[in-house]
Amino acid sequence: MTMEPSILATSQNGICTITLNRPAVFNSFNQDMGRAFQQALDAAAADHSVRCVVITGNGKAFCAGQDLKEVTAPDAPDFTEIVEQTYNESIRRIRSMEKPVVGAINGVAAGAGANIALACDLTVAKSSALFIQAFSKIGLIPDSGGTWFLPRLVGMQRAAALAFLGDKLNAAEAEAIGLIHKSVADVDFDSEIGKLATRLAQMPTRGLGLTKRAFNSSWDSELSDHLTTERDLQMEASKTADYAEGVAAFLEKRAPQFKGS
Numbered sequence: 001m002t003m004e005p006s007i008l009a010t011s012q013n014g015i016c017t018i019t020l021n022r023p024a025v026f027n028s029f030n031q032d033m034g035r036a037f038q039q040a041l042d043a044a045a046a047d048h049s050v051r052c053v054v055i056t057g058n059g060k061a062f063c064a065g066q067d068l069k070e071v072t073a074p075d076a077p078d079f080t081e082i083v084e085q086t087y088n089e090s091i092r093r094i095r096s097m098e099k100p101v102v103g104a105i106n107g108v109a110a111g112a113g114a115n116i117a118l119a120c121d122l123t124v125a126k127s128s129a130l131f132i133q134a135f136s137k138i139g140l141i142p143d144s145g146g147t148w149f150l151p152r153l154v155g156m157q158r159a160a161a162l163a164f165l166g167d168k169l170n171a172a173e174a175e176a177i178g179l180i181h182k183s184v185a186d187v188d189f190d191s192e193i194g195k196l197a198t199r200l201a202q203m204p205t206r207g208l209g210l211t212k213r214a215f216n217s218s219w220d221s222e223l224s225d226h227l228t229t230e231r232d233l234q235m236e237a238s239k240t241a242d243y244a245e246g247v248a249a250f251l252e253k254r255a256p257q258f259k260g261s
Helices: 033-047 079-096 113-120 132-136 146-154 155-165 171-176 186-201 205-218 223-238 241-251
Strands: 008-013 017-018 052-057 061-064 100-106 108-110 120-125 130-131 168-169 183-186
Touching: 008 033, 017 033, 017 186, 033 079, 052 061, 052 146, 052 186, 061 113, 079 113, 100 113, 100 186, 108 113, 113 120, 113 130, 113 146, 120 171, 120 186, 130 171, 132 155, 146 155, 168 171, 171 183, 183 186, 205 223, 205 241
Parallel strands: 017 052, 052 100, 061 108, 100 120, 108 130, 120 183
Antiparallel strands: 008 017, 130 168
16 A cells, blocks of 8 residues: 655646645644655755745644654654654754745644744634644643744743643634734635735746845844845846846836746
């Protein structure tokens, strides 16, 4: 019997869709799935025809986090290995990819799954989706960037409440507190993701990537230093073909046709 791959990746019209594909276990990660996920992210980053990446899940869940069968097995890897190799390396790839990454949250996002969702540039969730920082329920801390993203997105008090109490947060509540970009009705979800990804894939990819690089560096910078970073990145953006096209389109009073270069 042939096993389904744990990660599916398809590309069309400049959009690469990476699908977490272990629906029987709510798309929870084991090490093999982590490696496959990272390979898919690397391939999308290296493919110049890909101008937007969408990460979603197959089935009822987006991702339930770590597959606990792996960590409780007799030959289980230790937590340092799991956190570093499965999750940290995945989060680093999402944040360093200089292309827009959309989290398309089709169902529950719990534990590491919730924080993978938060690592995306724009996170859109079905109204029926739930976000759960489930770590405290088994005596762990939020990993996969959770303790970094949460206070920056929602403030320290709300971050502490989410992490300590582990309560379920629905998509509308997540949008209201700034945890995600948008909650959409389940029936409209696929259409909304398609429209957003298409729009992003038609934008000046290099400029968006440089904006993402600036955002990433801003957390560790003093304002004066960051202004210098902005200056340098703006100079880099000004040398792109998309900048030239954008200016020409503006002067000619027409819609720009960006090529992502």
